[in-house]
Amino acid sequence: MQQEYILHNDEFILKNQPIITADNRSFRYGDGLFESMRMSNGKLKFAELHADRLRAGMKALKMEGATLFDEYFLKQKTNELCKKNKLKDNVRFRLSVYRAGDGLYTPNSNKSGYVLEASALIESTYELNKKGLIVDVFDELTKPVDKLSNYKTCNSLVYVMAGLYKKQYNLDEAFILNQNGFLCESISSNIFVVYDKQIYTPSFNRRLYCRSNEKCGNEYCQNQRNSCNTSTNKPRSVERS
Numbered sequence: 001m002q003q004e005y006i007l008h009n010d011e012f013i014l015k016n017q018p019i020i021t022a023d024n025r026s027f028r029y030g031d032g033l034f035e036s037m038r039m040s041n042g043k044l045k046f047a048e049l050h051a052d053r054l055r056a057g058m059k060a061l062k063m064e065g066a067t068l069f070d071e072y073f074l075k076q077k078t079n080e081l082c083k084k085n086k087l088k089d090n091v092r093f094r095l096s097v098y099r100a101g102d103g104l105y106t107p108n109s110n111k112s113g114y115v116l117e118a119s120a121l122i123e124s125t126y127e128l129n130k131k132g133l134i135v136d137v138f139d140e141l142t143k144p145v146d147k148l149s150n151y152k153t154c155n156s157l158v159y160v161m162a163g164l165y166k167k168q169y170n171l172d173e174a175f176i177l178n179q180n181g182f183l184c185e186s187i188s189s190n191i192f193v194v195y196d197k198q199i200y201t202p203s204f205n206r207r208l209y210c211r212s213n214e215k216c217g218n219e220y221c222q223n224q225r226n227s228c229n230t231s232t233n234k235p236r237s238v239e240r241s
Contacts, residue, residue, distance in 0.1 A: 002086060005081065006117050007077060007080065007081050007116040008115050009113050025098060025100070025102075025103075025107065026098035030154040030155035031107070031154065032061075032096060033061065033151055033153055033154065034096040034097070034152050034154060035053065035054050035152060037074070037078070037093040038092055038121070039090060040089075040090055041089055044093075047075055048071045050074060051069055051070050054066075054095070054097065055067070055069055057150075058112065060148060061148075061153075064111050065111065066112075069097070069114075077095075078093055081093075081116055085118055090120065091118050092118070092120075093116060093117065096114065096154070097112055098112065098113055098154070100113040134170070135171060135172060135175060135186070136165075136169060136171055137183075138165045138175065141157075142178055142181070143158050143184055143185075144179055145178050145179050145180065149178075159176070162174045162176055163187055173186050174187055175191065182202060185202070
């Protein structure tokens with residue numbers, strides 16, 4: 001049986017081997033960031049955009065070592081992990097970056113560490129659901145609008161609670177609102193609303209968070225000969241679309 005490995009600070013470690021202790025700051029305080037990435041047909045998709053967002057997030061959290069996590073680093077490390085795990089073509093990655101060192105709420109160090117995970121995918125492309133989805137709006141908690149909203153931090157409780165809501169009501173997906181009551185995303189994807197032959201995407205996270213979102217959406221719209229617009233959408237706009 002093929003053993004599976006993760007990459008922890010440039011060291012290959014068996015996937016089932018513990019790597020953090022109880023005082024790890026990401027575990028204690030959610031003091032970290034992550035990026036979910038995808039390799040299709042042997043090519044890491046949107047590596048530059050993932051690197052841009054990750055480095056900007058590290059700088060926002062005042063973590064050291066942000067310059068290390070460039071496009072070359074992401075491509076190199078994902079290829080190394082694929083080779084170690086004998087994966088190829090279509091792979092999903094999660095790169096987690098945490099603040100190393102101890103301290104209580106106030107860190108004693110701003111040095112960073114990372115963990116890279118990989119798992120095989122069957123599909124090589126992004127596909128639209130052909131049967132439709134049962135969806136609803138999760139409004140028990142909202143996503144804050146602040147300087148960290150554009151990054152994937154390790155504090156993901158809004159998404160966890162939305163996932164429990166989805167499970168409770170047997171939904172396929174749930175929409176998440178920002179603190180102003182506007183649609184910003186769903187649990188596991190971005191939102192594009194088709195209305196009156198126009199395509200709209202929420203403008204709440206227009207900056208780094210949405211760069212890959214906007215690029216994919218604009219490319220799709222160009223292929224369909226439609227325009228892609230940013231807007232502030234209330235939940236009722238989805239009902240009309």
